[in-house]
Amino acid sequence: MVRYLKKQLGFLVIICCIVSSFNIFSEVIIIPPSENSQDRLQEALILANPGDTIQLTSGVYNLEDSLSLDVDNIIINGDGHEYTILNFSNQMSGAQGLMVTSDNVTLKDFAVLDAKGDAIKVKGSDGISFINIRTEWSGGPKSTNGAYGLYPVESKNVLIDGCIAIGASDAGIYVGQSENIIVRNSIAKFNVAGIEIENSYYADVYSNTAEDNTGGILVFDLPGLPQQGGHDVRVFDNLIQSNNTDNFAPEGNIVGEVPRGTGIIIMANSDIEIFDNQIQNHETLGIAVVSYINDDDSGDYTDSGYYPHPRSVQIHDNSISGSGDNPDLDKEIASILFEISDGEMPDIFWDGVLPFRQMLLGQPDEDKLVLKDNGDIKIAVMNPIRYMLSLPNQLNRDHSDYEGKIEPLSPVVID
Amino acid sequence: MKSNSLRFIILLFISCNALAVNDDSILSDDPPNRLSEFNFFSDPMNHLPNENVVPYDLITPLFTDYADKHRFVYVPNGMTAEFNGDEVFEFPIGAALIKTFSYQKADGDELLLETRLLLHKADGWDALTYVWNTDQDDAYLALGGKTIDVKNVLTPSNSSYIRYRAPNKNQCKECHLKNDEVEPIGPKPRNINKQLIYLDGIRRNQINHWAAIGILQKSDYTNDLMIDAFDENYDLSLRARSYLDINCGHCHSPEGSASSSGLYLSIDDKNYGVYKKPVAAGRGSGGLSYSIVPGHPEESILLYRMLSNEPDVMMPESGRTLMHAEAISLMREWISEMK
Numbered sequence: 205m206v207r208y209l210k211k212q213l214g215f216l217v218i219i220c221c222i223v224s225s226f227n228i229f230s231e232v233i234i235i236p237p238s239e240n241s242q243d244r245l246q247e248a249l250i251l252a253n254p255g256d257t258i259q260l261t262s263g264v265y266n267l268e269d270s271l272s273l274d275v276d277n278i279i280i281n282g283d284g285h286e287y288t289i290l291n292f293s294n295q296m297s298g299a300q301g302l303m304v305t306s307d308n309v310t311l312k313d314f315a316v317l318d319a320k321g322d323a324i325k326v327k328g329s330d331g332i333s334f335i336n337i338r339t340e341w342s343g344g345p346k347s348t349n350g351a352y353g354l355y356p357v358e359s360k361n362v363l364i365d366g367c368i369a370i371g372a373s374d375a376g377i378y379v380g381q382s383e384n385i386i387v388r389n390s391i392a393k394f395n396v397a398g399i400e401i402e403n404s405y406y407a408d409v410y411s412n413t414a415e416d417n418t419g420g421i422l423v424f425d426l427p428g429l430p431q432q433g434g435h436d437v438r439v440f441d442n443l444i445q446s447n448n449t450d451n452f453a454p455e456g457n458i459v460g461e462v463p464r465g466t467g468i469i470i471m472a473n474s475d476i477e478i479f480d481n482q483i484q485n486h487e488t489l490g491i492a493v494v495s496y497i498n499d500d501d502s503g504d505y506t507d508s509g510y511y512p513h514p515r516s517v518q519i520h521d522n523s524i525s526g527s528g529d530n531p532d533l534d535k536e537i538a539s540i541l542f543e544i545s546d547g548e549m550p551d552i553f554w555d556g557v558l559p560f561r562q563m564l565l566g567q568p569d570e571d572k573l574v575l576k577d578n579g580d581i582k583i584a585v586m587n588p589i590r591y592m593l594s595l596p597n598q599l600n601r602d603h604s605d606y607e608g609k610i611e612p613l614s615p616v617v618i619d
Numbered sequence: 620m621k622s623n624s625l626r627f628i629i630l631l632f633i634s635c636n637a638l639a640v641n642d643d644s645i646l647s648d649d650p651p652n653r654l655s656e657f658n659f660f661s662d663p664m665n666h667l668p669n670e671n672v673v674p675y676d677l678i679t680p681l682f683t684d685y686a687d688k689h690r691f692v693y694v695p696n697g698m699t700a701e702f703n704g705d706e707v708f709e710f711p712i713g714a715a716l717i718k719t720f721s722y723q724k725a726d727g728d729e730l731l732l733e734t735r736l737l738l739h740k741a742d743g744w745d746a747l748t749y750v751w752n753t754d755q756d757d758a759y760l761a762l763g764g765k766t767i768d769v770k771n772v773l774t775p776s777n778s779s780y781i782r783y784r785a786p787n788k789n790q791c792k793e794c795h796l797k798n799d800e801v802e803p804i805g806p807k808p809r810n811i812n813k814q815l816i817y818l819d820g821i822r823r824n825q826i827n828h829w830a831a832i833g834i835l836q837k838s839d840y841t842n843d844l845m846i847d848a849f850d851e852n853y854d855l856s857l858r859a860r861s862y863l864d865i866n867c868g869h870c871h872s873p874e875g876s877a878s879s880s881g882l883y884l885s886i887d888d889k890n891y892g893v894y895k896k897p898v899a900a901g902r903g904s905g906g907l908s909y910s911i912v913p914g915h916p917e918e919s920i921l922l923y924r925m926l927s928n929e930p931d932v933m934m935p936e937s938g939r940t941l942m943h944a945e946a947i948s949l950m951r952e953w954i955s956e957m958k
Contacts, residue, residue, distance in 0.1 A: 243763050246763040246764070246787055247762060247763035249789075250762045250763060250787060250788050250789060251762065268766075269764075269766075269784070270930075272787070272789035272790065272793075273789070274788075274789045274792060295930055296782065296930065297782075297784060297930050297937065297940070298930055298936065298937065299930060299931050299936040300931075303789070305789070305792070305796075320929070320930040320931045321901060321902075321930060321931030322901070322931075327876070327879065328799065347902070348902065350901060350902075350931060351899060351900070351901025351902065351903075351931075352899065352901070355899075357879045357899070358878065358879050373901060373902065374899070374901055378899070380879065380899060381879055426896075426898060428881045428895065428896070428898070429879065429881045429898060430873060430878055430879065430881065454901065454902050454904055454905070454906055455904065455906035455907075455908075456896075456897050456900070456904030456905070456906055456907050456908050456920070457897060457900060457901065457904055458896070458898075
């Protein structure tokens, strides 16, 4: 019918249809919790039409299998993350609680509790918003908890706002291989990584609280993935404190190498700006800037297109305090630093690892690390060649070598 | 099992009574509620097809909790599927792929579980499943999937109970997604290039037969890359790669649902996980560092995940609740001998 009208009346009617579509064509489908929550909810998610809202009510939805949504333009709305609970503690199948694979989806005001694997995974979505969502493993930090709380991957235009992520055995909030990302006003605690941005382009992470994780905020780039070369990530106005929980990640995962008591780690990536954050009380260190180093005997998964070193990292106007009074010496990065710093752990550390030519002849100016106006802090930059050859002066602690002009990155705009 | 003579009589009967498939129901936006409305079968319980519905088999099938699978392809009269390199055939609009899952019960009868359909509509493939009723006389559309408690069936696993899951529509897509479009998995030339004994008792090569009856473009296809993973006459590594291709390769490909893992397992992928580190695997890594460590199956994540039945560890993520013991042995042997 719509097609017929379009032909008859042209553009005007199309506009009218769009404007009025929320009233005429879209529906609010209310699904209260019931004995049969699994089937009722899953059927509603399958039968929904674009524009519909799936309205969850207060109460506990007991679910045995993962739920999934593959319809565009859908809102899944609850009564608040304290009241609307998707409970997966008896999950029998599925590698995540809720899976979303469609575009323009808003998840709002509910909680996903005790999923067997990841809590909410979103794959290949353009336009995904998590608003006031809570993902939690109720038994506290355990290696048997699921890997990720909020987990958008291979997605575009990702908004995470007002969310809470607790207890993930990898990252509470994890955005991987995505583009145009805002993570704000959210809380991540008792995860291994609080917030992690991995192999992603254009991310703003601001006004969040990351506390009591193993590491507060990680910006990583890993080899061997379809999207790599992470760049343009801004981390600002966050409260990052007391991320001193022992690392409880299952071994084999990259976050398993994060030392307890780390505020921020930048690994590989380019064009990173870290500013106006309050970073305090970390038993290992405040901020680490490191290369992805493959020191396996077996050699890494071969990947010629991967650049393992951080470039153009700017760290300025942060307030950093209380770093390094009980470093996690079980982790290699912390033990090496402890050794070469004679136990005097810095607030900011760069491993100094570069392509060999650059370690001898110097970096291009535009690639250089810039540290500015971070107050009265200790820095340490390793000289890897001196370290390998056991020569003296393996650490540079002189701020003046890293002063430079700040070139602010542009804010992220979500389409 | 029906005796051959009975089969022959039934065959005679249906050859006189074979009816046309209901093409409208394949193309309809509103799929019918009952499987029988498609008219794919003259005798569905015995898997006897109607006109232009042709049984087929795969060289190595995908494992689904040891369920038996009865596969059929339907191509409308006068139409032809075409080759698309060694990828899934280009089927015409109106084609259908039909697969019934069943077990043999302890009393010898067959228990029909579900019939999955892939219907080729104008805007692409649609994946649906129909779950058989307790009377076993028809199957009903189950968009949300269904959990079926299966007891007293014969499988090599000796499991007395199987929590069989008929997939919901989205779970169908999980495996059948390629570049955001639903696509069949099985009917690639390399998977069907084998002999099959047809209902008339005659053994024919499937590709030749499809061409002879006019549902497939004629060809001189000769690729024999895929082999029966459990035929010990073949090279061990080829057997293992064939198993991984059909069981894992559809998701573990750059266009599939597991694209973000960076682990690709089609038979022609070069890396297939040797010294590949896990990404976002969580507990799935089992504390191990690589997908495959040559010579060390006990250190290989790939085998670890086949040995698990826990939802967040097991691979594949859906489609099985039992372990595939024969495949586990195959992988163990392959990785042990790998250098």
